[in-house]
Amino acid sequence: MKNAPLTAALRALLIVVLVTFAGFPIYWMASTALNVNAQLYNTGQVPWLQFGNLPELFRELVELPLLRWLFNTGLIAGGTTALSLTMGSILGYALSRFRFHGRGMIGFLMFMTQVIPEALLVVPLYAMFITMGLLNSLWGLVLANVGFSLPVAAFILKSAMDAIPYEIEESATIDNCPRVGILTFIILPLIAPSLAAAAVISFFAGWNEFLFAATFLMDRELWPTSVGLASFIGQYETPLSAVMGAALVFSLPAVAFFLLVQRKIVAGLTSGAVKG
């Protein structure tokens, strides 16, 4: 193993390059936010972080209904996550444990939802939402997003449940545990990593929601942050530093959520990959 130090150095170099590559846009976002608009449009962006401009940035941000938009985004993302995980657990359990007619067809239809582009569904959904009175409603958006994230969540959870020996469930049956209890007390705690993975996928599907929100929501009060930020981009003027500042604030809860569940995720995404 005489090449070990060289391998380690190459590995470290590769990590630095990849982290820089992935992290630079975030740095650039922070750097842009800490430039004043005059600089950006006249003398060009100063590439380093100018913390002296923080008060100016803060003044610009408080003028925006940022908290309201963040709340809306949180509601869409949280609602999508909660509903996807609840329904996904039940659906995943049914697909994993029960044999019934049409089981294969359900799996096929669930995959089909991932094949169809969102944009293709905007018009039919719009028509449906008018009929159902869900237009201009955050709950309507939650439902629309659940439609896309539920199949993914259900499949992740089904795969995890497949790996749990059936004997554990039988044992719980013998111990007088009701069927719903078997799911909530036994199965779900055992697939916590996969639940975390499914939660992240559903959460970010809701958090990054733009297309449906921009189409279905008319009130500025109901906009999520993504639509709010896009509204700044005007024909003649775009306050880039405020947009980037708001984008930074928009990223923080998502980062916090990811950090909260990230320890569980890797195990969840790789579960079933090797014989345990």
Next chain:
Amino acid sequence: MPKIDFNGISKTFGSNTVIRRFNASVEDGEFLVLLGPSGCGKSTLLRMIAGLADISGGDLLFDSQRANDWSPKERGVAFVFQSYALYPHMTVRSNIAFPLVMAAFRKWHHIPLVNMVQRWRVMQQPEVKAAVERIAEQLELTALLDRRPGSLSGGQRQRVALARSLVRDPSLYLLDEPLSNLDAKLRTQMRSEITTLHQKVKKTFVYVTHDQVEAMTMATRIVVMNSGIIQQIGTPDEIYDTPANTFVARFVGAPPMNLIPVQIVGDELSAEGIGWTHCGGTPERANSAIFGIRPEKMTISATGDGRMPGTVAVIERLGAETILGCRLGDGEYGGISTENLVFVRMPGHPPLGLGAACTLDYDDADAVWFDKPTGQRVTPLPATATPEAASAL
């Protein structure tokens, strides 16, 4: 404690019949072992008793009441699984207490958070705590109560599984090959622990195994099964000494009973090119049959004072005893094949080497006879009453 009756129980999976018209009964306080090779339907039968598998035909009676459609809860049984089936995310304490927690479960406890609080509250109840600790002490698990199953050895997990089934104080214990995942030494230890436990709790145990040593050492009664059909029901001694057919004779005992197809002419038997006189009686009106004798009932000597000449083909020295496999006849000992060998179990270390000429003998009263076409055991006529013997008089 219920008496269990099986009235023509059968189980089919599609067109495949796993158990055919099973008739037996399990008495109160009995340690019944279902013994048979893999795939003979013994585990399926146990799962049908527990209510984990549907019964395709016949009646399962608990104290004369038809229990075919009863839920596992109504049957009040405990089940120990081959893989232990412990809950990996719970501590040993929570695992053992789980049946008690579920006994206190109400429908409204399904509400998230409420169930967490309720389960914690039940766990804190003095009687639950006391029950868990009593069982843990009984099975020497006290020091492990706060550990998770993942950090326990196979034997410890097995004891946790037993503790979880004991804590509810059910009337019937069902054990599905609970020792098959343990190493040989631990298996011997757990075998005696389970036997002691049965004597202590005085409940009915139904135990499934394919290991005839477990069956012989633990059972008060054994049901030997093959292909879903009962081959014999009896005490371990009955099963060993008077096997009902050649399947039981071969399956129980290690090495199994010697079964030698013989030609019979009066008192003269012949097989493998040798002949000898047997004065213990032979099956009536049969000119050929299967002659059976247990290895420990045979004697072997190098000096030639025995009725059956042979050659030593296999020697297994086990320390306290030696098992010798002999090929009948005077020829070569026949290489490594163990087919058609006659096994002899002897104490100590007999001074015989591979390929050595020897003679085998036995006490005529120890022979067991089986019908050649059916394999069923037949009772021999007394030696003096055989037609040839009668005509000679």
